[in-house]
Amino acid sequence: MDKSVGRQPENENEILLRIYETAEKIRYSDERLRTMLMSGQVRFNYYSVRGQEIIPSATALWLSSEDYVITTYRGLHDQIAKGVPLDVLFAEYMGKATGACKGKGGPMHVTHAASGLLVTTGIVGGGLPIANGVALAAKLRNEDRVTVVNFGDGASNIGAFHEALNLAAVWELPVVFLCQNNLYGEHTAVELSMAIPSISERALAYGMPGVTVDGNDPLAMHTAAGTAISRARDGSGPTLLEARTFRFFGHSFGDDDAYMPGEQKARAMADDPVPKLRTRLVADGGIGHERVEQLEECIRAEVDDALAFALASDYPEPTELAADVYA
Amino acid sequence: MDKSVGRQPENENEILLRIYETAEKIRYSDERLRTMLMSGQVRFNYYSVRGQEIIPSATALWLSSEDYVITTYRGLHDQIAKGVPLDVLFAEYMGKATGACKGKGGPMHVTHAASGLLVTTGIVGGGLPIANGVALAAKLRNEDRVTVVNFGDGASNIGAFHEALNLAAVWELPVVFLCQNNLYGEHTAVELSMAIPSISERALAYGMPGVTVDGNDPLAMHTAAGTAISRARDGSGPTLLEARTFRFFGHSFGDDDAYMPGEQKARAMADDPVPKLRTRLVADGGIGHERVEQLEECIRAEVDDALAFALASDYPEPTELAADVYA
Amino acid sequence: MSTPELTGDVSPQQNFATAINMALDEALAEDPAVIVFGEDVADPQGGGVTKCTQGLSTKYGPRVRSTPISEQAIVGAAVGAAIVGMRPVAEIMLMNFMAVAMDQIVNHAAKLRFMSGGQTGVPLTIRTMAGVVGGNGAQHSDMVEAWFAHSPGLKVVVPSRPDDAKGLLLSCIFDDDPCIFVETLSLYFGTKGSVGESGQRIPIGRARILKSGTDLTVVGYGKPIVEALSVAERLEREEGCSIEVIDLRTVSPWDEGVVLDSVGRSKRAVLVHEAVQRFGVGAEVAARIHEELFGELEAPVARVGSAFTPVPYAPTLEAAYVAGTPGIEAAIRNTLG
Amino acid sequence: MSTPELTGDVSPQQNFATAINMALDEALAEDPAVIVFGEDVADPQGGGVTKCTQGLSTKYGPRVRSTPISEQAIVGAAVGAAIVGMRPVAEIMLMNFMAVAMDQIVNHAAKLRFMSGGQTGVPLTIRTMAGVVGGNGAQHSDMVEAWFAHSPGLKVVVPSRPDDAKGLLLSCIFDDDPCIFVETLSLYFGTKGSVGESGQRIPIGRARILKSGTDLTVVGYGKPIVEALSVAERLEREEGCSIEVIDLRTVSPWDEGVVLDSVGRSKRAVLVHEAVQRFGVGAEVAARIHEELFGELEAPVARVGSAFTPVPYAPTLEAAYVAGTPGIEAAIRNTLG
Ligand SMILES: Cc1ncc(C[n+]2csc(CCOP(=O)(O)OP(=O)(O)O)c2C)c(N)n1
Ligand SMILES: Cc1ncc(C[n+]2csc(CCOP(=O)(O)OP(=O)(O)O)c2C)c(N)n1
Ligand SMILES: [Mg+2]
Ligand SMILES: [Mg+2]
Helix, strand or coil, rough: CCCCCCCCCCCHHHHHHHHHHHHHHHHHHHHHHHHHHHHHHCCCCCCCCCCCCHHHHHHHHHCCCCCEEEEECCHHHHHHHHHHHHHHHHHHHHCCCCCCCCCCCCCCCEEEHHEEEEEEECCCCCCCHHHHHHHHHHHCCCCCCCCEEEEEEEEHHHHHHHHHHHHHHHHHHCEEEEEECCCCEEEEEEHHHHHCHHHHHHHHHHHCCEEEEEECCCHHHHHHHHHHHHHHHCCCCCEEEEEEECCCCCCCCCCCCCCCCCHHHHHHHCHHHHHHHHHHHHHHHCHHHHHHHHHHHHHHHHHHHHHHHHCCCCCCCHHHHHHHCCC | CCCCCCCCCCCCHHHHHHHHHHHHHHHHHHHHHHHHHHCCCCCCCCCCCCCCCCHHHHHHHHHHCEEEEEEEEHHHHHHHHHHHHHHHHHHHHCCCCCCCCCCCHHHHHEEHHHEEEEECCCCCCCCHHHHHHHHHHHHHHHCCCCEEEEEECCCHHHHHHHHHHHHHHHHHCCCEEEEEEECEEEEEEHHHCCCCCCCHHHHCCCCCCEEEECCCCCHHHHHHHHHHHHHHHCCCCCEEEEEEECCCCCCCCCCCCCCCCCCHHHHHHHCCCCHHHHHHHHHHHCCCCHHEEEEHHHHHHHHHHHHHHHCCCCCCHHHHCCCCCCC | CCCCCCCCCCCCCHHHHHHHHHHHHHHHHHHHCEEEECCCCCCHHHHCCCCCCCCCCHHHHHHHEEEECCHHHHHHHHHHHHCCCCCEEEEEEEEEHHHHHHHHHHHCCCHHHCCCCCCCCCCCCCEEECCCCCCCCCCCCCCCHHHHHCCCCCEEECCCCCCCCHHHHHHHCCCCCCCCEEHHHHHHCCEEEEECCCCCCCCCCCCEEEECCCCCCEEEHHHHHHHHHHHHHHHHHHHCEEEEECCCCCEEEHHHHHHHHHHHHHCCCCEEEEEECCCCCCHHHHHHHHCCCCCCCCCCEEEEECCCCCCCCCHHHHHHHCCCCCHHHHHHHHHCC | CCCCCCCCCCCCCHHHHHHHHHHHHHHHHCCCEEEEEEECCCHHHCCCCCCCCHHHHHHHHEEEEEECCCCHHHHHHHHHHHHHEEEEEEEEEHHHHHHHHHHHHHHHHHHEEEEEEEECCCCCCCEEEEECCCCCCCCCCCHHHHHCCCCCCCCCCCCCCHHHHHHHHHHHHHHHCCCEEEEEEHHCCCEEECCCCCCCCCCCCCCCEECCCCCCEHHHHHHHHHHHHHHHHHHHHHCCCCCEEEECCCCEECCCCHHHHHHHHHCEEEEEEEEECCCCHHHHHHHHHHHCCCCCCCCEEEEECCCCCCCCCHHHHHHCCCCHHHHHHHHHHHHHH
């Protein structure tokens, strides 16, 4: 197991830098993918994660590759933060034989077991009950593994959410239910789909802690994730952690945003957490301009190389269809 | 519409008497059915309602035949309190052609539309989402109809519960979610199936009032039901009402109760709410001994006649199978 | 400027989405008991992900409503409203999500008429989109109409043309039983056609003969029957084969009369659908044809359905998976002998 | 006092319930990855509503656990545990309740191996009870194995004898794919038999020839195949008919080899199952037989399944509904001609 888990960088600036590194990798990857989609160079259903980068980037500091993450169709940020190698990740998005899942799953169904990214589901709420099983296995085997399952505000209205949180509380499972509340489920605003102001209040119905945090605030998110993950790790059971955030590019690629008040989006984008974090890093003087730029250069190279690899890869042979249906 | 709804008897004793009348009818019916099952005179899956009589008896004072009730396999008390005629009710339990559903539904699937007993479901939690639709219809048609949906403590752990309560709150539907918490779901104690002390707390997750009441206390139950039903009736939306009670004869007929602490059951039975209410009625002097006994005589006659009718009725002709599958 | 064409077909060409929108609009206008709900269906939410419900909430107010993401609550609300006399049209965005609401569909909607001895009918319609459309993958592409066809009490409709979509949706809405109305996503915007007069209904349970012929009968529904029609037309043009093509349109109850009559004459049948072949709708139809026409056929009934795998993502695999033109043509040629 | 019988079959007679209990016990003992959960399965809750899991939680502690009433959470937990290498056995009390967990079963359990390109297998078993047993009515009696057989990625097993139940349950638990294990409630306590050596497994996908014969082949599973065996024995005794009776035991993947071989010899087949006939498992088997043995049969393949209605409550109606001895015998006689 990666011994760095639990041991956080001592310096606040180092924490922020590590968050920035992941967040910028996500931001740049998302930007590149959208550009390629726009130009028609690639074609797939894409649910942009721009605006939500900080949440998994801050959370990942508490996780090793032995820990598990489960996510959704809007999963690029979670996948990158969990350490899925970018080449096989992008190749999977493009349906290539070199993809993490040999091109069989696609962007909505990424698994990369080696890095602990276990399931990406396209069914709203489908990941939560599965997270419990993963966590139960760790608990029964006395393994030091935490499971973080990501889902949206909309998903908190589906039955699977309820059953999963209740069972996790009753069985005291080492799982963190991380709700990325981006204020919309598809085109429906969160306040139209529930009659309470914050999703974390739902924790009261299960007897587990419920916490709301500004998911775009790196240190607040880091602290909140640390508390929930430590709780899970030390056997104290599950937490419902609601991280407030915003999706900059609507539900899916091509969304016209007509259902969103324009100023809401404008305000959120003006408060873009990734450049904001960069400004803070550089301004505070703790991290030199140069170091950040070097980092960004590495990130761009890594992402660009991975995209080139994915683009150059072949689609799977049709005969591959018959494999992996059964063992 | 029955004009008595809303207008409750002015005298507390009269309220208690009306509750007793229904409760005793339920108690005696249940006793007779169990006796007949024991002797082998009839044979069906029976989920005794003994111990839970007060809940629907007190609630029914606020409902007319225009209002709707939905219940479960453990539904005899709700069915009687809603006014399903006993003859067709018992005939349905016995699968006779004269039954409310021509013998096609059976005890787990009683419908008597004329008295507003709309659905009896055998699927735990299945009635809750349906209640919303019934209530939505009333709301859209501007009808003065309230829907009360009954379910157990165990049902509050199933996904349908969550989705239904959320939707009812968002749409402000005229529905009362009446959880009859009898402390067990089949053989599992409520405290083993959830990590919170009371089910009504779950209302917080939806933004509706949540109330716990002693379901075996006639006046407390009457008041709590009245508040919830009036709220629904005046357009203020749904309530989660948890009525605490106990099942005297386990989950289903033949249950050995091995999973229950003996003293828990003994204590509950010593506190049997129906004779207790009778004692109170007579002792307080408001209602004469004679009037109560007359009432009981009528009840016994009504129940016995209905049972005789059901027993004497024929099973449906096999050709009836093909009817009612489609319109 | 030419004189406008005043006779014949004057209605403009509609695609599937507009045909559905028109049917909903007409139904809502005709009967106040009709209500429509589902995720994002109201106008403030864009009038539906494929705009099928656009304009309706503006026109009909609270009778058209967006819901939270709660498929059990959506179908349950439809069941409840239906048993007290409304005619709800619930939208379950994609057919895979029907699995989430399966209990309400098969244990409640399908059975409440029977269990109540006829007291409470369940006149609801569930609209849902389905089928492979290029990269939607394993959890967004399935066609599982066979599950519902195996559930007594339900009716199952799968139109392949805008006019059938409109006319059948109206029939489903005004039918007194629960109807599963499956919209093939790959036909949504490409196919156009005129949809007939306002209010025109197409009866549930009747097949449509898309093309008549004498040498072989292709029976199916959804996208593959559209492809089969092209194949049949080409084979007739190029090779003089006379192939009858029957669009079932309704999967349950399916039109045995028309199918048996046709195969009784042609002596050869090929069944096509997009759902996986094994244990699919085609098995029942094939079994029935063999039962009724035993000894009269010139060849075994052939079936063309998708491969017995989850729906793959990569385009090369998706093409290998889906029941399409090459497989249909091969089955026809093989059956012609 | 007679000498104890030392050769041959020495194991005591078991019913279904004890056979299942023994299989679970052996599996739990053999492999720490095996875990068992479901409603009321632990001993403080009585060891299961039919006592199938009695004693196991006492013996294996937290590896055997009762759950809240939450079928989605139960199956979901099994999926999660399975993809990280456990071998969960989840109990869904009755098959109708599978509908509540349908999404986890068909969209997740069935697909995660494929969607992950083989990275995560899903070695789980779902045990569930099913079938008409006298008055359980519409929501507690259905057999819907056809839904799961139509779902690529799942295996579906329906044993009709205690030995098959035990041996097949062991195979399911140690199989690397998700298995739906259907226990016919009406066979639970009545049927007894010896169940073989400890650890003895019966392979998934292989039929069992219950009786050999030359004039006609009955193929099926569950209670009706038991009834068919009695009918066949009686007809042989009384009328000299030679009927082969094949218990599929596994519905998906079913044993085409054994079935086609037998029908290829007998030239006549009758299919029996308790699920409603229309769009049932029998349709696929019948279609396959006709495809493979076209022109060789003496009669069309007959199918015997339950009537196309919800399961009724009244005993007179239940008898009219269910696939049983009279219908089976009539189909055999009719097919023999
Ligand atoms: C069970 C189910 N219902 C509906 C959908 C269609 N759908 C896909 S994403 C989505 C919105 C989910 O919103 P939220 O949970 O807030 O997540 P976000 O997309 O905002 O990350 C919906 C309704 C689905 N995939 N699964
Ligand atoms: C979805 C579903 N799961 C399981 C069952 C089996 N079952 C029948 S009653 C019951 C217990 C329900 O407990 P509760 O909700 O407390 O109601 P009570 O029986 O105590 O009235 C269970 C698990 C069922 N009928 N439906
Ligand atoms: Mg969201
Ligand atoms: Mg209870």
